[in-house]
Amino acid sequence: MGNLLFTALFTAKLGWSFRLLMSREGVIVMESIIEVNDLEKRYKKKQALNKISFQVRQGEIFGFLGPSGSGKTTTVKILTSQLLYTSGRVKVLGIDPARSRPSEFLGKIGVLTDNSGTYERLSVYDNLALFCRLYGVPKRRIETVLDAVNLIGDKHTLVGRLSKGMKQRVTLARTILHEPDILFLDEPTSALDPVNSERIQKTLREMNRRGTTIFLTTHNMQEAEMLCDRVAFLNNGEISALDTPQALRLRYGDHSITVTTPLGKQIVQQDEVGAGFIRDLIRRGELLAIHSNEPTLGDIFVKLTGRGLE
Numbered sequence: 396m397g398n399l400l401f402t403a404l405f406t407a408k409l410g411w412s413f414r415l416l417m418s419r420e421g422v423i424v425m426e427s428i429i430e431v432n433d434l435e436k437r438y439k440k441k442q443a444l445n446k447i448s449f450q451v452r453q454g455e456i457f458g459f460l461g462p463s464g465s466g467k468t469t470t471v472k473i474l475t476s477q478l479l480y481t482s483g484r485v486k487v488l489g490i491d492p493a494r495s496r497p498s499e500f501l502g503k504i505g506v507l508t509d510n511s512g513t514y515e516r517l518s519v520y521d522n523l524a525l526f527c528r529l530y531g532v533p534k535r536r537i538e539t540v541l542d543a544v545n546l547i548g549d550k551h552t553l554v555g556r557l558s559k560g561m562k563q564r565v566t567l568a569r570t571i572l573h574e575p576d577i578l579f580l581d582e583p584t585s586a587l588d589p590v591n592s593e594r595i596q597k598t599l600r601e602m603n604r605r606g607t608t609i610f611l612t613t614h615n616m617q618e619a620e621m622l623c624d625r626v627a628f629l630n631n632g633e634i635s636a637l638d639t640p641q642a643l644r645l646r647y648g649d650h651s652i653t654v655t656t657p658l659g660k661q662i663v664q665q666d667e668v669g670a671g672f673i674r675d676l677i678r679r680g681e682l683l684a685i686h687s688n689e690p691t692l693g694d695i696f697v698k699l700t701g702r703g704l705e
């Protein structure tokens with residue numbers, strides 16, 4: 396962005412105001428929707444975040460991956476104005492969450508964390524109706540969000556009678572009720588079975604296609620691979636890598652291929668020697684199968700940090 400000619404050219408209205416910048420080449424680019432610089436958080440003696448920096452672009456699904464205790468929830472709480480930070484600079488939709496006015500800020504974001512409460516003694520529908528009033532959203536939105544989280548058939552059930560996974564889906568429905576510009580999701584599918592995880596992931600992709608930026612924390616690497624445009628690896632309060640899943644796989648893969656021949660499996664490097672070997676196998680009709688050995692995000696995490704994501 397160093398070669399930007401003009402800033403603040405336009406203020407477009409897409410739910411919130413964002414600045415469009417024009418580069419020297421005349422290409423319009425969008426500013427970051429989340430900007431974090433040298434963010435530090437100390438809880439008494441515990442250094443939970445150690446000067447982390449990252450940006451999230453408008454329209455991205457950004458994954459924050461890290462094992463338990465790495466600082467994911469702390470980051471989400473800071474970004475959503477639930478927790479004050481020790482030092483650094485943080486901007487979400489151009490606002491410092493620590494200095495935000497709840498009435499201005501909270502209507503623009505949706506937050507799903509452990510403590511996103513629902514009322515156990517109210518039905519699913521009445522819970523959502525309450526939040527419709529709070530956000531000034533028409534009640535007809537309730538059917539749409541219940542369908543998105545696969546709870547239409549349970550709308551008259553008391554929330555207290557639902558399973559943990561179903562409660563998590565009610566909370567997600569509440570989180571997306573007011574169509575926020577940014578969704579912060581802390582482990583959104585951790586309590587869900589595979590069918591409902593898939594349904595929620597589909598809903599998130601649809602919301603993203605309609606323009607919602609999503610900040611997702613997870614230690615589920617398949618989920619991150621499937622959903623995220625870019626991921627950051629968080630370890631002990633520090634970011635050890637940040638890029639698209641594909642770029643990370645290319646950078647940290649060993650560029651080898653597994654070939655299956657009548658004699659069994661063999662690992663071959665992607666170089667001239669390997670190419671010659673594969674050509675010979677094809678000529679002799681002995682190449683039965685071929686697979687690239689791309690690492691998973693979990694493999695890369697272990698390679699970089701020496702520990703797993705679980």
Ligand SMILES: Nc1ncnc2c1ncn2[C@@H]1O[C@H](COP(=O)(O)OP(=O)(O)OP(=O)(O)O)[C@@H](O)[C@H]1O
Nearest residue numbers: 438441442443461462463464465466467468469470
């Ligand atoms: N209120 C608190 N007081 C003291 N230490 C805390 C507090 N909250 C979190 N921590 C510590 O800060 C570090 C980061 O915690 P955080 O909850 O952000 O991690 P996480 O990556 O979200 O973990 P998990 O996946 O288990 O939720 C941990 O060492 C945790 O013990």
